Amino acid sequence: MAFKKIDFKTKGFLKKTMEDYNTQAMNAHAQGIPVAWVTAVFPVELLYAMDIFPYYPENFGAASGTHRRTEELSLIAERRGYSNQYCSYAKAGLGLMYGNAEQAGKEDFGGEMPQPDLLLPSNIQCTPLGKWFEITAKYYNKPLFLMDSPQIEASSWESQKAYFLQQIHELVAFLETSTGRKLDLDRLCEVLNLSTQACDLWNQVLLFAKNKPARITYWDACILMGPIVCWRGRPEAVHYYTELVKELEERAASDLVAVEGEKIRLYWDHIPIWPKMRYFAEFFGNRQTSIVCSLYTHSWAYKFDAAHPLETLAESYMREFVNYRFDQRVEKKIKLMREYEVDGFIFNLNDSCKPNSLALIEKKNVISERLGIPGMLLEADMCDPRFFAEGPIQNRMESFLEMIGSKK
Amino acid sequence: MGETEAIELSITEIITRLNTEITDYTGVKKWQEQTGGQAVGWLPPDVPVEIIAAFGLLPVAILGSQAEVKMASAHLPNYVCSYMRSSLDLVLQDKLNFLAGLIFPQGCDAKKHITDLFERNSQWTFLHRQLLPKQLDRPSSRVYFAQEIRRLISELKRFSGVDPTEEDYRMAVTGYNLNRGLLRQIVEIQQKKRTLSNEQFFAIVKSALLLPVAQCNVYLAEIIDAVSAESADETKIPLVLSGTIVESWELLRTLDEFGLTIVGDDLYAGYRYYNQDLLLDEGIRDPEERIVAAVVKRHYGQIPYSNYFAKDLDKKAFILDLAARTGARGVVFALLKFCDAVDYDYPLIKEALAEQKIPSIKLEIEFQSAASGQLKTRLQAFAEIIRGRGNGI
Ligand code: SF4
Numbered sequence: 001m002a003f004k005k006i007d008f009k010t011k012g013f014l015k016k017t018m019e020d021y022n023t024q025a026m027n028a029h030a031q032g033i034p035v036a037w038v039t040a041v042f043p044v045e046l047l048y049a050m051d052i053f054p055y056y057p058e059n060f061g062a063a064s065g066t067h068r069r070t071e072e073l074s075l076i077a078e079r080r081g082y083s084n085q086y087c088s089y090a091k092a093g094l095g096l097m098y099g100n101a102e103q104a105g106k107e108d109f110g111g112e113m114p115q116p117d118l119l120l121p122s123n124i125q126c127t128p129l130g131k132w133f134e135i136t137a138k139y140y141n142k143p144l145f146l147m148d149s150p151q152i153e154a155s156s157w158e159s160q161k162a163y164f165l166q167q168i169h170e171l172v173a174f175l176e177t178s179t180g181r182k183l184d185l186d187r188l189c190e191v192l193n194l195s196t197q198a199c200d201l202w203n204q205v206l207l208f209a210k211n212k213p214a215r216i217t218y219w220d221a222c223i224l225m226g227p228i229v230c231w232r233g234r235p236e237a238v239h240y241y242t243e244l245v246k247e248l249e250e251r252a253a254s255d256l257v258a259v260e261g262e263k264i265r266l267y268w269d270h271i272p273i274w275p276k277m278r279y280f281a282e283f284f285g286n287r288q289t290s291i292v293c294s295l296y297t298h299s300w301a302y303k304f305d306a307a308h309p310l311e312t313l314a315e316s317y318m319r320e321f322v323n324y325r326f327d328q329r330v331e332k333k334i335k336l337m338r339e340y341e342v343d344g345f346i347f348n349l350n351d352s353c354k355p356n357s358l359a360l361i362e363k364k365n366v367i368s369e370r371l372g373i374p375g376m377l378l379e380a381d382m383c384d385p386r387f388f389a390e391g392p393i394q395n396r397m398e399s400f401l402e403m404i405g406s407k408k
Numbered sequence: 409m410g411e412t413e414a415i416e417l418s419i420t421e422i423i424t425r426l427n428t429e430i431t432d433y434t435g436v437k438k439w440q441e442q443t444g445g446q447a448v449g450w451l452p453p454d455v456p457v458e459i460i461a462a463f464g465l466l467p468v469a470i471l472g473s474q475a476e477v478k479m480a481s482a483h484l485p486n487y488v489c490s491y492m493r494s495s496l497d498l499v500l501q502d503k504l505n506f507l508a509g510l511i512f513p514q515g516c517d518a519k520k521h522i523t524d525l526f527e528r529n530s531q532w533t534f535l536h537r538q539l540l541p542k543q544l545d546r547p548s549s550r551v552y553f554a555q556e557i558r559r560l561i562s563e564l565k566r567f568s569g570v571d572p573t574e575e576d577y578r579m580a581v582t583g584y585n586l587n588r589g590l591l592r593q594i595v596e597i598q599q600k601k602r603t604l605s606n607e608q609f610f611a612i613v614k615s616a617l618l619l620p621v622a623q624c625n626v627y628l629a630e631i632i633d634a635v636s637a638e639s640a641d642e643t644k645i646p647l648v649l650s651g652t653i654v655e656s657w658e659l660l661r662t663l664d665e666f667g668l669t670i671v672g673d674d675l676y677a678g679y680r681y682y683n684q685d686l687l688l689d690e691g692i693r694d695p696e697e698r699i700v701a702a703v704v705k706r707h708y709g710q711i712p713y714s715n716y717f718a719k720d721l722d723k724k725a726f727i728l729d730l731a732a733r734t735g736a737r738g739v740v741f742a743l744l745k746f747c748d749a750v751d752y753d754y755p756l757i758k759e760a761l762a763e764q765k766i767p768s769i770k771l772e773i774e775f776q777s778a779a780s781g782q783l784k785t786r787l788q789a790f791a792e793i794i795r796g797r798g799n800g801i
């Protein structure tokens with residue numbers, strides 16, 4: 001049976017919520033609001049509490065992938081001596097920055113990212129984000145503050161927490177000095193509560209993939225996650241996810257499922273291949289397969305303790321899954337796989353995200369053995385079509401699904 | 409003439425002996441047989457070897473291998489630098505079993521994540537992750553770094569059952585300070601005279617990372633005697649080398665072939681290792697706190713490293729200054745493939761060099777790659793550009 005994607009009724013609301021975000025980002029300067037570039041895993045609640053607009057260049061990176069602009073943008077950066085082997089988000093971002101400069105006056109090239117007043121990378125996810133932001137900071141001559149997060153280590157945990165907390169204090173001082181705005185702790189508590197609410201709602205959304213058959217898939221979640229990344233800490237995220245949860249409850253009541261006739265359930269690690277989202281959704285959908293979970297979409301699960309606002313920020317962000325080492329990451333994956341009752345998993349050796357895919361081959365072996373389910377490795381860049389070969393990948397996915405199907 | 413030849417021979421002789429000692433960790437294994445002592449592996453950057461030595465343990469750097477990678481490819485995606493790939497291969501082939509343990513600095517993303525694979529595929533009961541703050545500007549950085557050095561000491565105590573005395577620390581520091589001082593003397597002579605080939609020079613640096621320090625110091629002193637007697641070789645072109653680690657001996661030989669001599673570098677398996685002594689502050693009474701403070705002080709006076717963020721520690725400025733100080737007439741970027749963080753810094757430095765009319769060349773190197781015809785052609789052309797300029801043509 002041919003797969004037919006059912007659109008969400010709240011699709012328009014999502015579109016508007018994300019458009020509002022981009023409009024506010026682009027209009028911030030005109031309204032006298034400073035723009036801070038931040039990375040996805042950054043204690044952004046502080047910024048919203050101080051009326052500093054947090055902008056996520058990774059979103060631009062992903063959008064360039066979806067709109068198939070990565071190669072074009074990357075080539076601009078490559079002409080300057082940057083390498084095509086970097087993370088595609090950084091390649092696109094650098095390409096846009098230099099491309100805008102080269103094409104100054106030609107209207108339709110850029111303008112998709114607001115210029116930063118402050119650059120606030122954290123290295124919880126990776127180092128490339130910091131390097132990209134550093135180059136940008138030099139280019140625009142703006143200050144950079146790296147939120148440094150060493151990988152969690154049991155015997156170092158107390159000093160790690162102290163280190164991160166001290167950096168939060170340093171960050172507040174840095175923000176106050178650079179923007180002249182003061183942090184109001186009461187306001188921060190409000191933001192933290194909004195953030196917790198949004199995370200809670202987001203996790204309710206994800207739970208609808210636990211249903212058998214799933215009500216939503218990972219492909220949906222990758223799109224639906226926009227507001228939890230950008231609007232976390234603001235009422236916009238809460239409003240949108242409240243509506244989405246309602247819609248999903250309706251879906252459940254009327255027994256609407258994501259993939260008709262679902263036979264196979266899989267886990268995916270971790271970022272999707274943006275330019276091929278529809279291809280993958282249809283490929284799996286047509287084979288009665290739902291991708292039901294991924295640590296990528298399950299990242300946003302903060303439960304802040306507003307009684308200790310700064311401490312709770314420090315601890316919550318440090319404990320993001322990407323900041324753990326092999327064993328703990330494996331446990332987290334296994335937990336999700338069990339909870340969502342998957343029949344197998346797909347790990348992408350994403351050229352872009354070297355740090356987070358470096359150990360996936362061994363993880364695959366460990367998890368297969370522990371859970372007795374098969375895993376498959378893909379080799380594809382998440383954005384750059386130069387590092388994606390559809391033919392061989394499709395063949396391998398076909399045989400993988402056949403193998404799982406034959407076992408069931 | 410005859411005299412010069414005799415000295416030439418003697419440098420060659422010393423280096424030949426040295427090479428025998430550093431190949432396949434021969435010197436380390438001999439030391440183990442003779443003393444019954446334990447060796448602990450470490451990787452650059454920024455592991456304080458003096459502390460390991462104070463415990464009576466022999467610090468031995470793991471510097472990968474140029475041999476064909478046999479087993480690591482089944483464990484790693486293809487986008488991991490060849491230093492890490494070949495080092496993991498050594499583990500998988502049981503070639504590092506002579507080590508009692510390993511100290512792994514989390515200096516870059518690749519190291520951070522590959523440590524897990526080292527741990528999973530080895531038998532070591534002691535595998536210490538040395539966490540390194542990546543921002544160096546703010547007070548929190550030093551506090552945390554100091555804590556990490558304390559943690560290293562306490563883990564070493566637990567592992568070895570030894571509690572070093574004040575004298576143990578002092579002796580270790582003295583030995584390594586002497587070693588680093590001798591290396592600096594050699595590079596300074598090299599800057600003036602360019603007597604040693606690149607291959608010889610980097611074999612010397614490597615010996616400091618691999619051999620028992622006292623033994624290495626004897627070699628270094630002999631080398632200094634031998635090179636001091638030499639006259640300068642003005643035909644060689646002085647260059648700066650930028651990167652992390654150079655184990656591509658083919659590259660070094662090719663540079664030699666075209667009369668290009670490295671007189672300054674920013675490698676972590678190079679100048680970063682030996683550019684400063686460890687200075688004990690006698691005002692600090694507690695011997696442990698004294699060494700912690702010394703390591704912190706050295707760390708925050710280090711040269712730039714692309715994986716660290718510091719406002720005033722600009723790599724571009726450092727390279728320009730290094731070129732000026734050493735009289736280098738060009739810069740070779742020998743960047744390991746997939747070593748992204750370092751690669752990100754390259755374009756802006758290249759641009760700045762071009763503005764100053766300093767020729768530069770970027771080579772993408774791998775531990776296993778032999779010198780290709782293309783590499784030779786490029787380096788030859790590079791040498792010609794510099795020579796052309798140098799002669800005012
Ligand atoms: S995809 Fe990976 S490397 Fe790229 S920005 Fe995200 S975490 Fe960093």
Ligand code: SF4
Binds near residue numbers: 516518519652747748
């Ligand atoms: S060469 Fe680069 S990527 Fe490899 S270990 Fe060193 S810093 Fe990391």
